[in-house]
Amino acid sequence: DQQVKQNSPSLSVQEGRISILNCDYTNSMFDYFLWYKKYPAEGPTFLISISSIKDKNEDGRFTVFLNKSAKHLSLHIVPSQPGDSAVYFCAAQLYYNQGGKLIFGQGTELSVKP
C-alpha cells in the first residue's frame, strides 16, 4: 500500500517560472511532512518541512502548502532555476518522535530549462 503518492513522475518548467510539485497521502495520522531533493549519484538532501498543525511554511524560494482535508501537500519553487533540476521526494512521518522512519513518495523529476 502506497501511503504517500507523487503522481507526476516528471515536470518540466521554464527558468524563472513557478514549479509546483504535488504529493498526496492516505494516512490522516501523519503529523510531519518533509521534502527532499536528490541529484543523480547523491543521497537525498533535506529541503523543507511542515508540521500537520500548519498549512504553510516558507523558506526563501521554497514554500510548502498542506491541505489536511484533501490529504495533499505541494511544494512551490519561485523562481525556478536550472540548478533546481533534480528528483524531489515528499515524505511523511507517523508521530514526530519516530522521526527516523520516513515514508517516501516515488519522486518527481523536475527539469528547469534555461
Place this chain on the structure above:
Amino acid sequence: NAGVMQNPRHLVRRRGQEARLRCSPMKGHSHVYWYRQLPEEGLKFMVYLQKENIIDESGMPKERFSAEFPKEGPSILRIQQVVRGDSAAYFCASSRQGPNEKLFFGSGTQLSVL
C-alpha cells in the same frame, strides 16, 4: 566536516554471495537509519539503529538481511545469499540525537546482483 560516508559506492555480487554495505555517520551522530530504493520507486525504511542497539527493524526483510552498529566502527548492512531482487540503491542516514532530528543521507551504495 565530512558527511555520511557510505562504501562501496558500487557493489556487484553474483547470486548466492554475501553483500556487506558500510556506513559511517556524520561526526557526533549516534543514530543510523538504512533505506532501500528499488528502481522507479521511492526510498523505503529498513532499520533504525543506535550504538549497539537495533531500535526499529520493522522494514527489514525477515530473512537474509541483518544490520549492526557496533560501539566502534561503521554500521554494517549485511545481505546473505543475495538474489536479483536485492539489486537496489541502499542509503544510510544519520542524526545526532535520534528521532526528532533532521536526517543527513549518504550518497548510497548501488548493489547489482548478477
